[in-house]
Amino acid sequence: MSTNSKAWLVGGGIGSLAAAAFLLRDGSVPGENVTILEAGPIMGGSLDGAGDPAAGYSMRGGRMLTTDNYECTWDLYQSIPSLHNAGRTVFDETVEFNEQHKSHALARLVDSRRAKVPVASMGFSMRNRRELLKLSQTGEDMLASGCITDWLSPGFFETEFWYMWSTTFAFQPWHSAVEFRRYLHRFVLEFSRIETLAGVKRTIYNQYDSLVLPLQTWLTTLGVRLIADCTVTDLDHKTEDGRFMVTGIRCLRQGRSERISVNDGDFVFVQNGSMTAASSLGSMTSAPRKLTGADSGGWTLWEKLAEGRPQFGNPAAFNRCIAQSCWESFTVTLQDPAFFDQMTRFSGNQPGIGGLVTFKDSNWLMSIVLAFQPHFPNQPAGVQVFWGYSLFPDRVGNFVAKPMDECNGAEILRELCGHLRFDPETVKSANCIPCRMPYITSMFMPRVRGDRPPPVPPGSGNLAFVSQFVEIPDDVVFTVEYSVRAAQMAVYELLGIGRAIPPVTPHDKSLKAQLEALFKAFK
Ligand SMILES: Cc1cc2nc3c(=O)[nH]c(=O)nc-3n(C[C@H](O)[C@H](O)[C@H](O)COP(=O)(O)OP(=O)(O)OC[C@H]3O[C@@H](n4cnc5c(N)ncnc54)[C@H](O)[C@@H]3O)c2cc1C
Numbered sequence: 001m002s003t004n005s006k007a008w009l010v011g012g013g014i015g016s017l018a019a020a021a022f023l024l025r026d027g028s029v030p031g032e033n034v035t036i037l038e039a040g041p042i043m044g045g046s047l048d049g050a051g052d053p054a055a056g057y058s059m060r061g062g063r064m065l066t067t068d069n070y071e072c073t074w075d076l077y078q079s080i081p082s083l084h085n086a087g088r089t090v091f092d093e094t095v096e097f098n099e100q101h102k103s104h105a106l107a108r109l110v111d112s113r114r115a116k117v118p119v120a121s122m123g124f125s126m127r128n129r130r131e132l133l134k135l136s137q138t139g140e141d142m143l144a145s146g147c148i149t150d151w152l153s154p155g156f157f158e159t160e161f162w163y164m165w166s167t168t169f170a171f172q173p174w175h176s177a178v179e180f181r182r183y184l185h186r187f188v189l190e191f192s193r194i195e196t197l198a199g200v201k202r203t204i205y206n207q208y209d210s211l212v213l214p215l216q217t218w219l220t221t222l223g224v225r226l227i228a229d230c231t232v233t234d235l236d237h238k239t240e241d242g243r244f245m246v247t248g249i250r251c252l253r254q255g256r257s258e259r260i261s262v263n264d265g266d267f268v269f270v271q272n273g274s275m276t277a278a279s280s281l282g283s284m285t286s287a288p289r290k291l292t293g294a295d296s297g298g299w300t301l302w303e304k305l306a307e308g309r310p311q312f313g314n315p316a317a318f319n320r321c322i323a324q325s326c327w328e329s330f331t332v333t334l335q336d337p338a339f340f341d342q343m344t345r346f347s348g349n350q351p352g353i354g355g356l357v358t359f360k361d362s363n364w365l366m367s368i369v370l371a372f373q374p375h376f377p378n379q380p381a382g383v384q385v386f387w388g389y390s391l392f393p394d395r396v397g398n399f400v401a402k403p404m405d406e407c408n409g410a411e412i413l414r415e416l417c418g419h420l421r422f423d424p425e426t427v428k429s430a431n432c433i434p435c436r437m438p439y440i441t442s443m444f445m446p447r448v449r450g451d452r453p454p455p456v457p458p459g460s461g462n463l464a465f466v467s468q469f470v471e472i473p474d475d476v477v478f479t480v481e482y483s484v485r486a487a488q489m490a491v492y493e494l495l496g497i498g499r500a501i502p503p504v505t506p507h508d509k510s511l512k513a514q515l516e517a518l519f520k521a522f523k
Contacts, residue, residue, distance in 0.1 A: 005033065008249055008262060010232045010301070011271025012038030013045025015466040015483035017215045018076055019269050020224050022491040025079055026499050031223030037251060039231040039297075043216050046276040047480070049206030049376065053383045056333040056431035057376055060276055062369050062387040063207050063480060064168070064200040064355070067095065068189050071502035072485040076215075083214045084204075084377075090214050094203060101372055103200045105355045107347035109163055112361035112398075114421050116347075119195035122519075123159035129519050131156065135177065136184045136511055145446045146177040164194045167358045167367050170391065170478060174324055175444040179477065184515075185508040186476045192518050197355040206375050211480070229254050232301055235268065235463070243461035244309075267462050267494050269487075272302035272453075273315060273469040275478070279437040284409040288328070288436035293319055298439075302469070310450060311458050317451035318442040318469060325442040328404055328434055329389040330412050335429040340384050342422055343370055351384075359419040363397055364390035364404045366419065388416070393436070409434055443468045443477035455490035464490035474504045 007023050009016040016036050023029040036043065051057030067074065077090040085093050109117035124132070135143075135151040143151075148171065156162055157173055165171065168190075169183055184191070190199050203210035220226060236248030236259075246268045249260040262268055277298025282288040293299045299319050306312040319325075334340065340351060347354050352372025359366045368388035375385045393404035399418025400411045407415070409432030417424050452471040456464045466487045468477045475482055488501050508514070 005029070005265040005267065006263070007034045007267045007269065008260065009034070009036045009269045009271075009466075010249070011045065011274070011467075012036050012040070012043035012226065012228070013271055013274065013467075013483065014047050014211065014215075014480055015045075015271055015487050016269060017043060017212065017219065018072075018484040019466050019487035019491050020219050021076055021080070021215060022488050023495070024219070024222055024224070026497050027491060027495045029495075031219065032225070034219075034223075035225040035227060037230040037232055037249070038226070038228050041228050043226055043228070044208050044212035045271070045274060047207040047212050049208035051331075051333070051376065052378060053333060053335065053380060056331070056433050057379070057385045058281060058331045058433040058435065059206050059208070059387060060279055060329060060435050060437060061207075062371065063203070064197070065202070065480065066187075066190070066199050067098070067201050068199060068507065069186060069505060070479070070481040071505060072488050073481045075488075075502050076484055077211075080214050080218050083217060090211070094201065094210070097204045098201045101202070101352045103197045103202070103355050104349070104353055105195070105197045105357075106349050107354060107357050108195050108197070109160060109358050109360045110419070114419070117160060117360065119160050119164065122161035124161060124519060125155060127153065128156045128159060132184075133512060133515055135181055136515060138181070140178050140181070141449070143177040143181060145448045147174050147446055148177050148180045149173045151177050161194070163358060163360045167356060167365065167391065168194065168197070170327070170441055171444065172324070172391065172441065174446075175441065176446045178447070179444050182474065182476045185511055186474065186504065188508045188511055188514055191515070192521070200355055202352065202371065204372075205377055206371075207480075209377055227253070231297065232270075234301070234304055235270075236262075240461060242459065244457075244459055244463060245461040246463050262462070267464070269464050269466050269490055270301065270305070271467045272305070272313070272465045273318060273442070273467055274298045275440050275442055275468060276437055277319075277439050279435060279440075282408055282434040282436070284431055284433075286408050287406050288434050290405065290436065290438075292322065292438060311453060311460075312465075313453040313457075313469065314451040315469070317447045318445050319439055321445070322438040323394070325440060325445060326393065326405075326436070326438045327389060327391050327440050328393040328436050329387065330409065330432050330434045331385065331387050332409075332413070332427070332433075333431045334384045334386075334427070335382070337382075337384065338426045339422070339430070340370065340373075340386075342420075342426060346420070351386075362390075362415075362419055363392065363395045364415065365392045366390040366416065368416065404434075405436055407434065441478070455486050456493045462494065464494050466490050
């Protein structure tokens with residue numbers, strides 16, 4: 001890459017921010033030659049988190065990370081200065097925080113009697129064990145476009161293991177068997193500690209403040225241009241020596257059409273698809289609107305690029321059925337300590353230690369997480385924030401006679417208090433903001449080889465994809481790591497950078513033996 005070369009990054013999620021960082025750090029590209037074009041009002045994509053005590057805080061997701069995996073993420077954040085601890089990196093401060101606040105859930109599953117379910121046993125029958133071993137040993141070509149239910153019989157979905165694994169990682173029985181198998185291999189260490197979530201690492205604050213802002217600050221200090229409210233609608237291109245070359249970027253910037261020229265030697269990185277496309281927020285008095293891809297346009301660019309070009313993948317494999325990819329989260333802001341006090345007494349965990357509490361018999365399959373407080377840097381003492389989600393928002397609740405996706409924040413709190421048998425007074429000052437995400441598990445939809453392009457598709461001269469919808473052997477989607485790894489692979493390949501990318505750690509060297517030992521341990 002010449003020093004005059006420019007890089008254009010379409011989308012401002014962690015994938016693009018990471019790609020920009022790799023361009024600067026490992027490709028020696030000057031910051032002023034790098035521009036990120038983001039359709040939304042701010043950078044960070046799915047890693048959002050904002051608010052104040054009066055309006056209420058809101059975040060679409062709360063993330064669990066590990067330090068046994070996430071190799072590329074920590075490789076990146078070892079170079080990004082902390083915003084709060086001078087002279088330290090984001091990696092240093094996160095590791096230190098997790099040494100002080102070790103995850104150890106004592107109330108991982110709660111049943112309909114509000115009893116904590118003993119999870120020393122995973123609840124497997126011999127048949128469940130056989131089937132799980134068989135699935136874990138079957139190659140991806142054999143699993144092909146199969147669902148998890150093609151390999152595991154109905155009883156499996158009633159085991160304690162399934163309730164814990166599926167709510168930790170957001171799997172549904174109809175999701176991809178390939179992806180489920182990859183999780184077994186990639187997160188085999190979590191298998192033995194899934195009931196306490198002991199391997200889970202957290203960021204100090206929500207992920208916008210702890211991961212996005214430090215990275216964005218480092219990039220802008222070095223001259224990277226971040227352009228918000230800019231939707232890329234199409235890419236002009238030519239074919240040169242049989243290679244696909246982008247020559248221009250068509251965009252709508254603050255509603256006005258613009259064309260950016262892409263010159264010889266320039267590169268374009270596109271975030272194709274987003275799990276939070278068409279997401280919508282509700283309030284204490286209104287349910288989130290039911291948006292679709294057509295409302296957000298979040299899939300349009302990939303759909304245009306992939307039309308007639310199978311080398312660019314097949315977005316329809318992922319966004320074809322909202323009924324199979326939708327769930328809802330909610331963020332609750334409290335001005336009164338009663339809820340946290342009662343939860344602490346009930347769960348036996350201080351906030352930040354317990355991780356997920358799942359109401360396993362709830363119709364909505366609801367879970368909540370009380371993070372370490374404050375969860376936002378501007379959160380005053382006396383205000384507390386927690387996050388929750390439900391994997392079946394289309395079902396009628398146990399305490400509210402409506403599907404969750406028709407409920408406002410007050411109704412979601414009523415359902416939650418019902419499961420906890422908490423007096424409604426406990427949340428009388430609460431502000432609950434629901435968030436509907438129609439494509440949140442689109443990455444887990446059954447797929448075949450070729451539905452996801454590699455980060456640099458065959459025949460591409462200057463275009464790469466950086467997202468959850470690229471193919472990376474052995475790694476698992478629905479993780480920050482997947483987007484960061486895609487970014488590192490895309491940048492290194494297009495620029496010809498020789499530095500080694502941290503490999504996916506082979507914790508699963510003898511998975512069969514490891515699983516058998518675990519089956520013995522968890523009778
Ligand atoms: C509820 C929830 C829970 C999660 N839990 C975890 C967890 O526990 N652990 C974990 O590791 N990960 C978790 N994740 C996943 C993680 O947050 C994502 O994998 C990651 O943030 C995806 O980043 P990305 O940059 O690839 O895509 P995104 O964050 O989706 O960003 C894509 C960006 O591109 C923009 N864009 C798209 N098209 C265009 C266009 N044409 N023009 C301009 N801009 C465009 C979009 O507006 C968006 O901002 C969770 C996510 C959610 C939502």
